[in-house]
Amino acid sequence: MCSHLIHVSRYIGQASSEEKVLPEIKELLEDEEGEVVTEAIVQFQKHIASVFSDELVQAQDALDIFQKFCDLTLEHDMCMIDLAILLKKLGKIIVSMNRPTEPGILQRIGKLV
């Protein structure tokens, strides 16, 4: 359902996307369905790679979302395919965030591994 959010965000631009779409992605993270949560993570990765501003990607808010993703990945009883997708996307998110020494990220990666 949310797989088209990236088209909407690219169309309406960075500022509107951060204002209107980011809250939607956060809300999707709260969904009961693992499939929706997985798609939310995929969408977040696409957004930080090509839509959201560097300031937002580097901000504490983005870090909090990332940490939540990691926690959800640990909590959800996912099939191997979902888990593989998530790990791949989390890797890309880490690259986009470019915070190699951030203890919060390192701790979460440690837990996941």
Added chain:
Amino acid sequence: MLLKGNWLKNQSEYMQILTGEAFLILLKCEQVLLTERVLIQIKIEAIRMLQQWSADILEIWTEVYTMALSEIVKLNRKQPVAELESLFLECKQTVQKMSDRNQTIKVRLKAASLVGQLAKYDSLGDPERFKSFFLQKL
């Protein structure tokens, strides 16, 4: 033949999907320049197909609709916006109808997909119009 009367409406689901795929190829083919009249006919058929419940039909025809609308808007870019208002209103109503609570989950999912495709193909010709139509609640 494909666009005459109720021909498409009376066909099987399989034929309706195949016809949608054929139109999609035409719309994506840069070597073929469809006239406005043909594009409008395709759009009319697409609106009809979007009233169906089959996910496969909706999948293909949402893209046909958004691409046809986009081409019509591009052809009329120099015309006053007022002349295209009825097209935009029809588009908004189509999304609203497909998103209605009374619709099945499948149809409502495709309504979300339709909004994404409208953005992807710039079918309304203006991001601000798109925002005012569909992003008020977001």
